[in-house]
Amino acid sequence: MSKKKINSSGYSPRKVNTREIRQRFLIVCEGSKTEPNYFRSFRVPKNVAEIDVQGVGENPSKLVQSAKELNKQGEYDQVWCVFDRNSWTIEDFNNAIKNAEAHGFKVAYSNEAFELWYVLHFEFLHTGIPRSDYPRKLTSLFGRTYQKNSETIYDELFEKQAIAIKNAENLLKQYNSQIPAKDNPSTTVHLLVKELNKFIL
Numbered sequence: 001m002s003k004k005k006i007n008s009s010g011y012s013p014r015k016v017n018t019r020e021i022r023q024r025f026l027i028v029c030e031g032s033k034t035e036p037n038y039f040r041s042f043r044v045p046k047n048v049a050e051i052d053v054q055g056v057g058e059n060p061s062k063l064v065q066s067a068k069e070l071n072k073q074g075e076y077d078q079v080w081c082v083f084d085r086n087s088w089t090i091e092d093f094n095n096a097i098k099n100a101e102a103h104g105f106k107v108a109y110s111n112e113a114f115e116l117w118y119v120l121h122f123e124f125l126h127t128g129i130p131r132s133d134y135p136r137k138l139t140s141l142f143g144r145t146y147q148k149n150s151e152t153i154y155d156e157l158f159e160k161q162a163i164a165i166k167n168a169e170n171l172l173k174q175y176n177s178q179i180p181a182k183d184n185p186s187t188t189v190h191l192l193v194k195e196l197n198k199f200i201l
Contacts, residue, residue: 023049023199026076027192028067030083032057033149035114039082041154042196049199052076059088060096067105078106080192085111086131090181097180108192109180117189118153120167121160126174128184165190 029035032055039053052074056066060083071079081100085093093109100107110116115134119125122141129137138146147153157164168190175183 024076025051026079027053028081029055035082037151038154044199061092064096064100080106082108084113093181108189110187111184116185116187121157121164124167125185
């Protein structure tokens with residue numbers, strides 16, 4: 001039986017032209033509102049890609065397990081696990097990343113909080129701050145009270161997205177050998193954002 005060839009981008013030949021095919025994303029988020037609200041706001045035409053966002057409210061290891069179960073229920077082209085370092089143990093955080101990758105899933109993590117991604121739209125933050133300080137910092141950057149579960153924050157930040165991607169990339173370069181559980185602040189949310197952006201017409 002011949003196996004379907006996969007090109008270097010990870011897509012089968014029929015999926016090279018992303019404008020014409022339908023990609024199915026499964027994005028499983030640690031938070032039940034903040035992250036799902038953000039990713040559901042991407043303006044990806046449904047005839048080009050389908051984005052299934054699930055907010056499970058679980059720790060990283062359980063989240064990956066949930067992603068495995070959800071993936072069995074649908075034929076997804078890409079599965080992403082989105083979670084924070086938060087106050088989870090280093091073992092739980094590291095094991096979740098390894099387990100996700102072992103199953104072919106991709107990880108968009110943040111150390112310490114997803115809100116770091118929002119901050120990077122405004123400035124390059126290279127000093128770790130407690131997750132409890134992010135709302136105050138974002139309130140200052142926005143010039144108004146930061147609403148944690150906002151349904152409009154994607155649109156509010158959209159014009160600054162390129163800045164955030166650049167800042168996130170530069171942030172990872174600050175660490176000689178990347179150790180997600182210890183690299184505070186750091187995030188790979190931009191990798192998921194860049195992937196979704198490929199399907200925006």
